[in-house]
Amino acid sequence: MPVRATSSKHAPRARGDHEGNSLRKAFFEIRELIVHGRLSPGSWIVEADLARHLSMSRTPVRSALHWLQREGYVIEHKNARKSRMIVAPLTKEDAGELYSIIGHVEGLAGRRTAALPKASRVELAGRLKGFNNQLREILTAKDSRAAGIFDLDRNFHRSIIESGAGPRLLALHKSIEPQAERYWRLYASSIINDLHLSVAEHDEIIAAIVAGDAVRVERGLQANWENGCNRLAHVIDIFGERGSW
Amino acid sequence: MPVRATSSKHAPRARGDHEGNSLRKAFFEIRELIVHGRLSPGSWIVEADLARHLSMSRTPVRSALHWLQREGYVIEHKNARKSRMIVAPLTKEDAGELYSIIGHVEGLAGRRTAALPKASRVELAGRLKGFNNQLREILTAKDSRAAGIFDLDRNFHRSIIESGAGPRLLALHKSIEPQAERYWRLYASSIINDLHLSVAEHDEIIAAIVAGDAVRVERGLQANWENGCNRLAHVIDIFGERGSW
DNA sequence: GTATCCAAGATTGTAGACAATCGGTATAGT
DNA sequence: ACTATACCGATTGTCTACAATCTTGGATAC
Incomplete structure (x- = not known):
């Protein structure tokens, strides 16, 4: 098995397709979903689902979720060591x-x-x-x-x-x-x-x-x-x- | 070359070694470095260097830097599409x-x-x-x-x-x-x-x-x-x- | 001597792989 | 029937691989 296939598994993107910043896109799109209520308060967030929805990998989605968490759109439901994210409830x-x-x-x-x-x-x-x-x-x-x-x-x-x-x-x-x-x-x-x-x-x-x-x-x-x-x-x-x- | 060696390349960690959260650690440690001036204002940040310093991979370091950016400890020096991070100057x-x-x-x-x-x-x-x-x-x-x-x-x-x-x-x-x-x-x-x-x-x-x-x-x-x-x-x-x- | 272009190295951005863990369900023991 | 345990799928946390891009240094042309 060739260690390095030139035509790679890493989703070769069309030339102009490199949209600078997936992270930024993820952040604003997810925030939009939350602000507009399409992700309802208290509901449960799955990284992979969002990644599919935005057609990108989990990496930028994950970072975006962390931003959203620090800003209060999303909160951490702590379970021992792992954290699950939920959309911040409205109280x-x-x-x-x-x-x-x-x-x-x-x-x-x-x-x-x-x-x-x-x-x-x-x-x-x-x-x-x-x-x-x-x-x-x-x-x-x-x-x-x-x-x-x-x-x-x-x-x-x-x-x-x-x-x-x-x-x-x-x-x-x-x-x-x-x-x-x-x-x-x-x-x-x-x-x-x-x-x-x-x-x-x-x-x-x-x-x-x-x-x-x-x-x-x-x-x-x-x-x-x-x-x-x-x-x-x-x-x-x-x-x-x-x-x- | 075996595609999948059971004893993995993914840095198998000792049992208690799973320090919950590398991200959090990275965030606070880097912030500490900045606040205490060990990373001087205006100086130039390289993800890989920090990752080495904290002995973790670039992924959590990267996320931590994004947090720090949103909070103003670090700013983005935009060049076309890529962004370089520098420690926020003191003015x-x-x-x-x-x-x-x-x-x-x-x-x-x-x-x-x-x-x-x-x-x-x-x-x-x-x-x-x-x-x-x-x-x-x-x-x-x-x-x-x-x-x-x-x-x-x-x-x-x-x-x-x-x-x-x-x-x-x-x-x-x-x-x-x-x-x-x-x-x-x-x-x-x-x-x-x-x-x-x-x-x-x-x-x-x-x-x-x-x-x-x-x-x-x-x-x-x-x-x-x-x-x-x-x-x-x-x-x-x-x-x-x-x-x- | 200076300007320009190209190649090599450095760095960032994203993807996907793997391991650890969680939650629940099926199974066994009493 | 009821509880305890062992497995299994789902999900998260972290890592490395790779591509795109930027920078730098040098070679070449003028």
Whole structure:
């Protein structure tokens, strides 16, 4: 048996097929699956299945799962020495902590945004108003294209963070925010009904940014998340937690 | 050449040798190397070398490096499709952002600590006083057992966080705090000279905890980090940044 | 002497192989 | 029938192999 066959068993890839980074792909795709609820909370993850689904080997999938674990999307069910991974369950308590953290992270970034030169702040406020008005439209039209809501709200917040945060804070935000989104998506009803409250809170945040009032921006962002958390908690009380039993 | 020798090439391990988790070991050991400056900022990381050093294969080392990258200990020097990892450099700007983040994270946890029942707060304050008094001793004795200082300060802060933070916030703190420690260690002189300031700030924090005044605890923690950051910035101005060129 | 190209070495990214372990099921003993 | 044990499939943890790519050094041409 030839030790080294030139035409190898190692899946020779077409020339342009080398998609730089399987790991990154695995990370984002799996995260997407979790955030959108296709992998349900509490359910049980098998590396090989995911690898097949993504048509790659277990190696990058495995690394991606470790990332997801460190960021809290996936938790370790320890059994003696081996660890099994399960999709992190959705609990009221976890939501509370998560929203509190993201509120403070955004608050910190928002404070810096408020310190930007006036021109930048006004320009930013313009974009924010755009997002918020679209939300308002959906609201008044009673048109529940819920899909767009998530994107609009995310863009609203992300615009603020990107304006003010440095690379570290931005990375932190990017790693936390999708987890909040996960709660929204899976308890979507909480958003739709109380959307007008959030829209009003956004108006206040925009005003604070235009005014360049750091404390007010921070408070506004924190309040937006805190209130969102309360609204969410109410829904969780009704529909129950998912994935923890 | 036998394709499958029973006594395998796969490094048969002695019975008790199965050290649960190479990955975890790699992560913490490499982090230790970075935090303690044995891998200098800006220097260039070779997976195989580390694997040899830790006597394991590249696979767990590689995963560990990815964790470290996501947490900011290591950064990616992108070249087309391949990425080379380098130890994250120490810059004044990064320090500013880092300290600001950790100040807010601790502030958030401290706020919850202030809401604990009085008995717990008093018990905690007792422990904190213990740490702080030891710091004071080192200070008055002019005995520069610098080694102990890091541990004492870390224990001081960690005790507060562990009392108040939930699992998520705690994990976040644990991932950020060593990076602040890294700056201390590598610019150690900044700590020694201004230690008395930090000790005084700690006293204020303890008092606020005993009083159960959430806002004051938060402010005290944030101030401690912010002042520490200023002290550090001064040292960086003198000695220069490391690893960025 | 300098610039350019090519070959060899070094390094990373992914795959697949193997061993250890877990969980459950079938089987034997009482 | 009930418990204890031995096997078996499933799954994870780690290793080595190999391909793609990058870097470096030198040989060659000008």
